[in-house]
Amino acid sequence: MTRYSRRTLLKAGAAFAGVSAIGSPAIVHAQAARIKIGHLVPLTGFLGAIGSYAQLGVKMAAEEINASGGIMGKQIDLMSEDSVNPATASTKAQRMIEQDGAVLLFGEISSASSLTIMQVAERNKKVFFSTGARSDALRGKDCNRYSFHCDIPNTVMVNAVGTALKQKGMVKGKKFVTLTADYIFGHDLLKAAKAFFGANDATLIGDEVIATDVTDFSPYLLKVRQAKPDVVCCNLAGNQVTNLVKQYAEFGFPYPLVGFNLNTGDAWAMGEGNLSGTWPTVWYHTLDNPASKAFVEAFSKKYGKPPENHAWIEYITLKMIAQAITETKSTESDALIAYFEKQTQFDIMKSRKAYFRSWDHQLVQEAYPFTVKAKNEMKDKWDMLVLGEAVPAAGADLESIYPTKTQNPCNMKA
Amino acid sequence: MQFGFLLEQVVNGLVLGGYYLLIALGLSLIFSVGGIVNLAHGAFYALGAYISVEITKYLGFGSAVVLSPVAVAVLGILFERFILRRFYDADPILSLLVTFALAMVTEQAIRIIWGAPPISAAIPQALRGSVFLGDFLFSRYRLLILTVVAAVLLGVWLLLHKTSFGRVVRAGIQRPDMVAALGIRLQPYMTAIVMLGVGMAALGGAFFAPITIVHPAMGAEIITVAFVVVVIGGLGSFWGVVISALLVGVVRGITIHFAPAAGEASIYLLMFLVLMVRPRGLLGERIEKFE
Incomplete structure (x- = not known):
């Protein structure tokens, strides 16, 4: 077998690092005209299994939006990462806002991680849609103006x-x-x-x-x-x-x-x-309504299996966000909050429409x-x-x- | 009645200990003979579970629990021949890195082949339910696991203590230099030990797939407990690992009986206490090459 000397390895490593350093500014430049959205969901640990479904749903929604011309002519740049645990979720949320330029955040299944992201959102005055966390406390005593809750509470x-x-x-x-x-x-x-x-x-x-x-x-x-x-x-x-x-x-x-x-x-x-x-x-x-059936068919065709409820909720959430940005022509937190607090009605693939309740930001829907x-x-x-x-x-x-x-x-x- | 309940927890803990043993014994053997901390051991456990779920679909559960460990043991030969063998004499940090990397590669490979969501598996109908012995309750399926573990244990003990193969292995643990001086190559023995070790881990995976969630990270979850068992038992000692596995199972059961929230912490506390009193573990021998 061929053996590489340490020196060769070092050289190769340095060359690789160099290429990556030169390569990245170009990428950043190309993405400047995009709308950056941060997405966090547990992909490891005890919620990782359902988190993997969430990621499929959100990817599909982003691809559909971009394929139809994006939001206000701008492509969505979806940054989706493993939230791991409450501490890491908070660190990543902060980084996505501060360094990566995310205009808003959404995702999460763990109520503990969602709570830490809610705090980051409030501190940075950025909107956060908590998609899968169900703890009552999040929309109760821990609620804040920048956080919206899509899943049904406990x-x-x-x-x-x-x-x-x-x-x-x-x-x-x-x-x-x-x-x-x-x-x-x-x-x-x-x-x-x-x-x-x-x-x-x-x-x-x-x-x-x-x-x-x-x-x-x-x-x-x-x-x-x-x-x-x-x-x-x-x-x-x-x-x-x-x-x-x-x-x-x-x-x-x-x-x-x-x-x-x-x-x-x-x-x-x-x-x-x-x-x-x-x-x-x-x-x-298996819910029997046209929107749901169309979604299930498209999802099954793409991934070879039907969507799980987290795939659904991430999908409809990104679609609601896209609709809000399009209609307000803004990614500013205040404009978006005002839009949702009007209790705008959304078709979320159920027989009745849903809306975010203005005083606790809970998505009111059937269960x-x-x-x-x-x-x-x-x-x-x-x-x-x-x-x-x-x-x-x-x-x-x-x-x-x-x-x-x-x-x-x-x-x-x- | 309280005492009866406690006794039930002790017996259940012993059964659970038997399952830990399937994974820990191989880990201990590979370390003792080859000096390698096999961080990829959990990956073989996960592969055992996935392969057995696949085989069950076509040939039934009975064939799956036999064929899956055999298949993984064959992978073990490749693992030893092409990877581990290069690291016996190297800095231990290198073998840690390479087995850790292999664990990650395997986990990702499982994600690619079977997907990230967990796959479904169930106990055959005939093995469901509990049996009562007096007022004692046992899961029928776990009694089967206990029987299998006892048989495997007996087999491994006989192999190590009553055959010429076992004599070489035990000598190799203590004085590999002397074994070499007698003109015996340890390498084929090491191949066999790795096969045996990862095969046992796969057997554990095959038997636990129907009663726990089968997902890509399952190997990473089991490896921690397996290490705790090996550390408490002590290196180089067959009975040390056996006693330790049972002890860990029982201590967890009893803790859950009295303080459910502390159940998972209890085994680490046990490890701490044992190491305070016996730094080499319960029955750990003094092994020259590791001192």
């Missing part, structure tokens, strides 16, 4: 599943054990769940707080059996949900497993016959409870869920399932 997920459970007689007088993700999202969800149990005559007889990187749930499952609940309720996130459901099926407990949080990507990874019970979702690719399809009814491996009726029911006020002004302590400083 309270809505609890209401969506809770309504379905009540209809099945699984709440009143029942004993619950909950399993809770040990970070802001899980704690927040537990709080919403407790409020629901309290209001509906259910008792919480046990709660297990579980670290986000746990893969083996057997010790917790033994404790669940020892508590002998009527219903087991999952308040976990990302990979945790997949692992729990797989191992719950492994042990074959008689207590029904339900949950207040689930993403389709987690469900797809669970394996045949493992998932049962009632869960909430914000969007699913759906779902149960699991029997194997012989599935058209393909993605066709796992049976969506229930949209909540709130048709005709009811969309805001009726969202926390009210008195329940949601959001106080934005002007």
Whole structure:
């Protein structure tokens, strides 16, 4: 074999470094007339699996916008990176604004990381659309003027599943054990769940707080059996949900497993016959409306699989951002905030239109409870869920399932 | 009743320890014989899981748990022959770098072949559910894993202690120079040890794929626990690793029983305490080349 001397390697390395240094200013120059948008989403860690779907959605939206001539004739320059963890997310958000010239930021799934990006957005007076974080606190006590929230909050997920459970007689007088993700999202969800149990005559007889990187749930499952609940309720996130459901099926407990949080990507990874019970979702690719069908078809054609709910939410968010910039003819934060605070209506591929509520910047939209399809009814491996009726029911006020002004302590400083 | 619950956690911890053992034992053997800290060990575990999920689709679960470790063991031969072999006498930092790089390359390769989202896998219907022994509850599937681990363990012990192959390997751990002086080349033995080690890791991956999420970074997740087990057990000792794996499983179970939030931290605390008292690990031997 050929052996390279250290000197040769050093020379090659130096030459490579030199080329990159000369090359980059030209690239920066060429991009000056573009609109730079920063996108952060976890691609590693316990939310990395669903984050990978988010990235597919956002790439597709950017390509479509650019192919149709960009925004106000300018191409979008999408910078999409792995947010890793709350500290890194914050550092990257700051860098994207300060050094890379991002006019606004969007993305994120982890509520903890989203909170740190929200702070960066406020400090730098740049708009941030938090697409996948569900913690109530983000649009409640931690809300700020520069941050918008696209996904449904924990309270809505609890209401969506809770309504379905009540209809099945699984709440009143029942004993619950909950399993809770040990970070802001899980704690927040537990709080919403407790409020629901309290209001509906259910008792919480046990709660297990579980670290986000746990893969083996057997010790917790033994404790669940020892508590002998009527219903087991999952308040976990990302990979945790997949692992729990797989191992719950492994042990074959008689207590029904339900949950207040689930993403389709987690469900797809669970394996045949493992998932049962009632869960909430914000969007699913079988929703029957023209916009949704067209999106699902284009996405499936491009990637060979249907879009997951994070792919959908990143896609519609970038489209809403593009619409706002086009209509306001501005990338200034104040103009964009004013546009969204007018409660402009957006078609987000659901039967009813959605809008950002002016006082807490929550995207008000339908949600759906779902149960699991029997194997012989599935058209393909993605066709796992049976969506229930949209909540709130048709005709009811969309805001009726969202926390009210008195329940949601959001106080934005002007 | 409280005592019964605790005992249940202890037994469950032993089963979990058995699974840690499948990964840690190979890691320990490769380090002991070749002096290489194999950071790519988790990657072979992940490959074992992915390959077994693929084979399950065509030939069923039974064939998958046999064929997947064999396939990964064959990859192990290539790994030893073309990569590891160049680093036995080199600065240890180089072998750390090269195995770390291999772990990253493998993870990315998995992303390219199978995609970044996790893939789906399930336990065969016949192996689901729990069995009760009195008031004790066991997952049927984990009992199967325990049986397999016990059989593998017995096999490896017999190989190391009752065969001429094992005598050379054990001598090679302590005094490679003497083995060489007797005219025995250690290299083919090392190939066999790497095959065995990565094969066991793949076996762990194949058995855990149906009950944990199968995703590209799964190897990186398991490697930390495996290292903790090896460090607590001590190098060069078969029983040290065995005892350590079981201990780690049990300590985690008991901690979760009393303080669920501290479950994952407990194993690192255990490692800290053990190293304070026994810096070479529980049954670690004094090995000249590492001192």
